[in-house]
Amino acid sequence: MLNYLCISIDGLPSGMVGAYGNTWIQTPTLDSLACQSALFDRFYASSMDLSNTLTELWQFPSDLHKILLTDDADVFLHEKATLFDEKHRLESKFRYRPADQVEKTGFYRNMATTVALLRDLSNKPFLLWAHFEGFRGLWDFPLSYRERYQIDEDPDPYPDVAPPEIIGKNFDPDGRQSLREAYSGGVTVLDETLAGLLAFLATSGLDKETVLLFMSVRGFSLGEHNYIGTGGELYGENVHLPLFLRFPDGSYSGFRSQTLLQPADVFGLLTQDGLPEEPDDVHPFLRIDDKVIVTPDWFVYQKPSGNELYVKPDDRWEVNDVADRCSHILEQLPIN
Secondary structure, eight states, X not given: OOEEEEEEEETOOGGGSGGGTOOSSOOHHHHHHHHHSEEETTBBOSOSOHHHHHHHHOOOOTTSEEEEEESOHHHHTOXXXXXXXXXXXXXXXXXXXXXXXXGGSHHHHHHHHHHHHHHHTTTSOEEEEEEEOGGGSOOOOOHHHHGGGOOTTOOOOOOOSSOOOEEOSOOOHHHHHHHHHHHHHHHHHHHHHHHXXXXXXXXXXXXXXXXXXXXXXXXXXXXXXSEEESOOOSSHHHHBOOEEEEOTTOTXXXXXXXXXXXXXXXXXXXXXXXXXXXXXOSOSOEEETTTEEEOSSEEEEEETTEEXXXXXXXXXXXXXXXXXXXXXXXXXXXXX
16 A cells, blocks of 8 residues: 655745746756656646645545644644644744754754654555645745855845745845845755655655655745735746656656646545546636636636736746737636
8 A cells, every 4th residue: 555745835836946947946856856756737726825725635535544744833723634643743943043054944854854754654554744834934044055046246145034025016126136046045955855855765665655745835926926925916926836746656757747736636646546648628727716717728817907818838927918919818718
């Protein structure tokens, strides 16, 4: 019987992962994992509300020993967390300044604790769900990692530990670049600490009997649509998410799906006999918080000021609104 290891990171949009087109952040571990996995290009949040997402995600069979590990108090207390046979909460260790080395970061602690739990579970079929606050939690990654992404005449990277929150149309370009450098350094910290977890799976032999899911549950705004931080609107930086699925027998390595998916579909992917072949019409369209409609070709944002329409997948960041030129497309979509 297979085991399941599910790692979900809050605050990681697909655009910050190399396998989804990012070209400036160093993520060799995630790049390698993507090559070994089925990768889903069109995975979208159904809501910016994490509670709603977890309600859809957590659909488990009864014959597995289920463990939850999280550093998020709200996740630990979620009403569906009662489905787990064991729950472990990691208390956040507040810092007033960034850690001076990776081994003192929350990402390292979280991955090391996951490894410790896996050691104890090696003799019985299990499902371990490790959910971490990620980039919506403490930014404790070292300054040296942030500075990796600073080039000549760039501003110094954002030096604080609190996630930034800025709203406005006139961002200081240097300030935005400073935040992007810091965020990018954090992604590299995540990548390096994930490498340790994957190395343990390989050396222990658990990788030969464990399905590995790596995903995000919400994104993070870095100024793409006049917002920086954990809020923002329902554009791609917040709702278009990475989803990798690695099977122990190596099946589906390199498989890349264009099927539209949302959190309610995830556990079916883990347990079904085969992944959906292309094209797939399970979801001719998706809805996000009843304000966004995603189809294979279009992204519609319904606002009080009027509908916005973007061509997919070409317009990755929703920068070119074509609603005024394609009103006939809007008429054919299931708009409320």
